[in-house]
């Protein structure tokens with residue numbers, strides 16, 4: 136059923152890579168729907184296709200088949216120029232490596248995606264305040280902790296008010312305290328500001344912040360479940376491992 140609230144819809148997405156004679160299906164018919172304000176986590180073993188999926192949603196590579204519809208716009212047929220414009224206006228990215236400009240302050244980094252466009256002072260203040268960066272705004276990245284650098288990266292992704300925030304292993308370089316802090320922040324952004332988030336992670340503790348987990352295996356979504364089915368991250372880890380194990384058994388018997 137189509138929801139009017141749907142921010143992201145992926146239909147039968149396929150992506151192949153060639154290794155010599157061999158053709159590898161990185162994505163093999165992935166379909167997914169995310170409503171406004173929903174937070175989904177995409178989990179899966181190494182090589183299951185997580186990054187490929189996020190890169191396709193983000194218009195960083197093209198699909199071989201299928202559709203990617205973001206707020207009603209199908210970007211799957213777009214060329215490089217249109218994809219660049221679409222990314223700039225509609226998507227926000229947060230990566231494991233914060234990718235901040237080392238010679239710019241936190242505030243200058245946050246304003247980078249605006250490309251000179253004005254942001255109102257109150258908009259910027261609100262964002263700095265929300266991300267707990269007010270007293271760090273004039274610091275350069277090397278004077279910030281890992282968690283603070285990731286907060287700056289999140290603020291930079293949010294400054295253009297994107298339709299979807301695409302997040303790739305956001306806590307991979309952080310200790311457990313900073314990890315929890317970033318997870319809480321992402322959760323609150325959904326609850327309070329109706330941010331729509333698609334996040335790739337292999338960490339059950341990080342996935343627990345989401346509303347729903349989709350499990351990828353060999354380029355297919357093989358299962359998905361609401362995180363509310365799990366009382367805590369340990370239960371989520373067990374549930375995820377069971378799905379992965381079941382999938383391995385199925386592959387063996389094929």
Ligand SMILES: Nc1ncnc2c1ncn2[C@@H]1O[C@H](COP(=O)(O)OP(=O)(O)OP(=O)(O)O)[C@@H](O)[C@H]1O
Pocket residue numbers: 152153159160161179180181182183184185186187188
């Ligand atoms: N540029 C590429 N050229 C060739 N093959 C690729 C390329 N990118 C990914 N692949 C292959 O596609 C499959 C999916 O890769 P992908 O990086 O999406 O997996 P992943 O789940 O993100 O893995 P990881 O958790 O290790 O980052 C793998 O078999 C990988 O080797």
